[in-house]
Amino acid sequence: MKHTDERSRPAxxxxxxxxxxxxxxxxxxxxxxxxxxxxxxxxxxLHRAMVIGRRFNQQASALARQGRLAVYPSSTGQEASQVGGVLALSERDWLFPSYRDSVALVAHGVDPAETLTLFRGGWHAGYDPHRYRCAPQCTPLATNASHAVGLTYAARSRGRDVAALALMGDGATSEGDAHEAYDFAAVWNAPVVFLVRNDHWAVSAPLHQGTATQAHRDLGHGMKGYRVDGGDAAAVYAVVSRALAEARAGGGPSVVEAVAYREGPGADAPRRHPDGTEAERWRERDPITRLEALLREECLLGDPWETERALAGFAAEAEGTASVVRMALEDGLGADALFRDAYSTIPPLLERRRRELADELREV
Structure with a gap:
């Protein structure tokens, strides 16, 4: 039997x-x-949150290039899907972000400096999850999906009215964790909304190399599905708001597929676009530009300098964040911190590793 290379298979x-x-x-x-x-x-x-999110992406990416952050996965171009989803949450709801959702954290109220802690290698989460009702950013793909289901299941068993929003990329939907979470959510009727950003690329691989379908809505798991323009913050907000309301009312979980695009390489390899005009076509659909055009046309933006003031204000905040990061690098955690918070008593093997590292550092 002749096998077809998936790279040659048409999309x-x-x-x-x-x-x-x-x-x-x-x-x-x-x-x-x-x-x-x-x-x-x-x-x-929504517009102001996207402007701040775009500035945050720019500042954090600059910090990574300067070596002040170990890495920063940018989400430029996807601000509408993050901001529109997060602002639809109620005060009782929980957010379960992935590693590329820093803009969502900032829009959710997490301090920018605390958001960047993960990317400078300080702690697994630089913020208090209970204070912000926001789980630590998930680096392994799709593991946050099961966490969201588990939290809402536990909350409902205690009589608490809590829904959750789990953020994922299209590449994460190929992971087994995602499908297990979908199954549990559907069987338990858990009040979870899975917001999947379909930007057509998983790192540098096009979507059709990871899945034979482009529909990331219900995926055959018995859930409702919605498909929304991921560059339209108003539409994302409206769709996610309805999905969350239905979930809270007992209508079950749902998958919201936000079709968008992400500019630039971020933390991964440069994209190998077969068509060099792809990025330009999507840039014409920039989420900030389109919403700003609407606000100005309908005289809803108010002061015409509001955008510039927001940028300037956040630039100052970002500079303060850079100072915090710089100080954290200079007076960072000691090597022993790598071995704490995992075991109440360090096992012999790990203790030996700790001593070996300490000896190596003394020789530096």
Whole structure:
């Protein structure tokens, strides 16, 4: 039997399900039979959060290039899916982010300096998860999905009205953890929304090399599915808000596929785009530009310098963050911290490793 190399296999046709869109790429409102754009106050809030998120991506990426961070997985171009999803959460709900969701953390209220702790190698999470109702950023793909299901299952068993939003990329949906989480969520009717950002690439591999389908909605697990324009913050907010409300009301979990694009390599290898115009086509659909166009057209932005002030204000905050990172690197944790918080009593083998490391450091 002749086997076909998956690299030569043609990409599957695009999904026939049209994404929910409330603002087009020119900043014009789009009528939808099931969803309505949020009010002007929320639209302005979405815009400001995306502006801050874009600036945060720029500043953190610069810190990584300067060696002040070990790595920083950028999400430039995907701010709408992160911000729109996070701002749909209620005060009782929990957020379960992945390693590329730093903008979501900042929009959720986590201190920027604490958000960057993971990427400078200080702690697994630089913030208190209970304070922010935000789990530590998940580096292994899709493991946060099961955590979200487990937390909501436990909360419901204690009579607490809690929903969860789990953030993932399209590559994470090929992991077994994702499918196990989907199954448990569907069987237990857990109030979880899985927001999957489909940017067509998993690191440097195109989507069709990881899956034979482009539909990341219900995936055959017995859940509801929604497909939304991931560059339209208003649409993401409206769809995720409905999905969370249905989940809280006992309507079960759902998968929201946000079709978007991510610019730049971030923490991974440069993308091997077969078509050099791909990035340019998506750049014309920039989520910040389109929402700003709507706000200005409808005179909802207020002061025309509001965007510039937000950028300047966050630039100062980011500079303060850079100072915090610099000080943390200079007065960082000792090597012994690597061996703490895992065992109450360090096992002999680990103790031997600790001593070996201490000896090596003394010789440096």
């Amino acid at each position: 599957p046709p695009p999904s026939a399900v049209e994404p929910v869109r409330l603002v087009d790429r020119f900043g014009r409102r789009v009528e939808h039979p099931l969803f309505t754009a949020p009010d002007s106050t929320r639209l302005a809030g």
